[in-house]
Amino acid sequence: MEITSSSCNKSKILVFGGTGYFGKHVVRASASFSHPTFVFVRPATPQMPPSSLQLRGEFRSLGVTLVQGELEEHEKMVSVLKQVDIVISVLPVSAIPDQIKIIDAIIAAGNIERFLPSEFGCEEDRITPLPPFEAFLEKKKKIRRLLEASTIPYTFVSANCYAAYFISLLLHPHDPRPDLVVYGTGEAKAVLNWEQDVAKYTIKVANDPRTRNRVVIYRPPGNIISQNELISSWEKKTGRRFEKVCMQEDELIKLSQSLPSPDNIAVSILHSVF
Ligand SMILES: NC(=O)c1ccc[n+]([C@@H]2O[C@H](COP(=O)([O-])OP(=O)(O)OC[C@H]3O[C@@H](n4cnc5c(N)ncnc54)[C@H](OP(=O)(O)O)[C@@H]3O)[C@@H](O)[C@H]2O)c1
Known part of the structure; x- marks a missing residue:
């Protein structure tokens, strides 16, 4: 990625799940605010739809660095983490428990200034939903508790709908x-928040010292x-x-x-x- 004068003082942001439904907005927002932006993506496969390949091409044209790898590749993740300051995970619910691998790599890298795990829904510690939703939220809560007990600076984003x-x-x-x-x-x-606004606000929140180790709820009147x-x-x-x-x-x-x-x-x- 070309480091321009507008981007040289900006934090470097690594996104996991950046090719997804919501993740693409986060990557675009990060690049639009001139943050040197990295996306950890799984290797392309012949079955990959043309739209996914197009998105990867769009990211490259925005100057985003794509790092191909799997969450199991601990050493590779550590070496990418050492090049960045902030990590945002927008992995899908099925991969929420796998964020433990990201946390292990962040601990090993030792330089990450902020980690935003994949949340972006309701404020899960404040609601008591029906059992299927409760079981779904339990996965996100486990990651919250792990981060709270760690020394990793974190922010939990509740984006509502x-x-x-x-x-x-x-x-x-x-x-x-x-x-x-x-x-x-x-x-x-x-509360209905447009995905592109949620993404832009998330980049700001990730860089804001006031949101360190806090829950941020997006609820514009x-x-x-x-x-x-x-x-x-x-x-x-x-x-x-x-x-x-x-x-x-x-x-x-x-x-x-x-x-x-x-x-x-x-x-x-x-x-x-x-
Ligand atoms: N508030 C709301 O209304 C709302 C609605 C929907 C979702 N959400 C939340 O938004 C967050 C992101 O969800 P999403 O629907 O945007 O995700 P998604 O599109 O399903 O997936 C995101 C990306 O994650 C990567 N991925 C998928 N499975 C993986 C695995 N096993 N290991 C590693 N990478 C994997 C894929 O990228 P690659 O194949 O390129 O690696 C995929 O493009 C979640 O926390 C979800 O609960 C909130």
């Missing part, structure tokens, strides 16, 4: 249908909205009327008990948010 992800789930904007499901009464207020308000805004914008199909709390609870994983987790998340 990704806006594009939840709007797609609630309003189906690309699949015109006459009816929309309303979970619960439709009056519960949720303008982003707090109920499902009923969201549907009414969508009706105004599209000029259409939607039939509301209500799914009450007891139905969500029953589904969380009967659906297979991961659908039981999805309905438990909806129960928790709405």
Whole structure:
């Protein structure tokens, strides 16, 4: 990566999971703020979709350094970590327990100024959700407790709901249908934060001395909205009327008990948010 005058005083950021749904926004945000940016990616395979190869090409064109490796390659991770200051993990839930390998490598490298583990959802220490969501959050909580007991400076980010992800789930904007499901009464207020904003804010939070060893919750007042308000805004914008199909709390609870994983987790998340 070319170190320009605007980037030479900036912290160097390494992202794990940077090619993912949310990770790509974090990599773009880091590069856009002129941080020398590194992404630890698994080696490309012939089965890899063209969109993933394109994304890797886009990162290279932004000056991002791609380091190919597996989380099992401890020495390789340590040598990359020694070149950076900040580590942001945006690995998927399936790989959350594997972050122990990143933590071991951070301890061995000994120079990391901040680690943000893959969280970016609810404030998990403050809620008591249905069992499938609780089991899902337990994996993230284990990593929290490990970091709190370590000497690694950390920040836990609670991003609340990704806006594009939840709007797609609630309003189906690309699949015109006459009816929309309303979970619960439709009056519960949720925080919907646009993925690109979450990513930009995360780069700022990772560099802010005030957020060292703290939980940061993204809850801008303008982003707090109920499902009923969201549907009414969508009706105004599209000029259409939607039939509301209500799914009450007891139905969500029953589904969380009967659906297979991961659908039981999805309905438990909806129960928790709405
Ligand atoms: N708040 C919300 O509304 C919301 C919604 C969705 C997700 N989230 C959270 O956002 C975070 C990121 O999730 P995501 O959906 O963006 O992730 P994702 O797209 O499923 O995956 C991210 C990347 O991780 C890498 N990866 C996958 N499995 C791996 C493994 N076993 N070992 C190493 N690398 C692996 C892949 O990159 P390579 O193949 O290139 O290595 C993948 O592109 C999670 O903490 C998730 O819970 C929050």
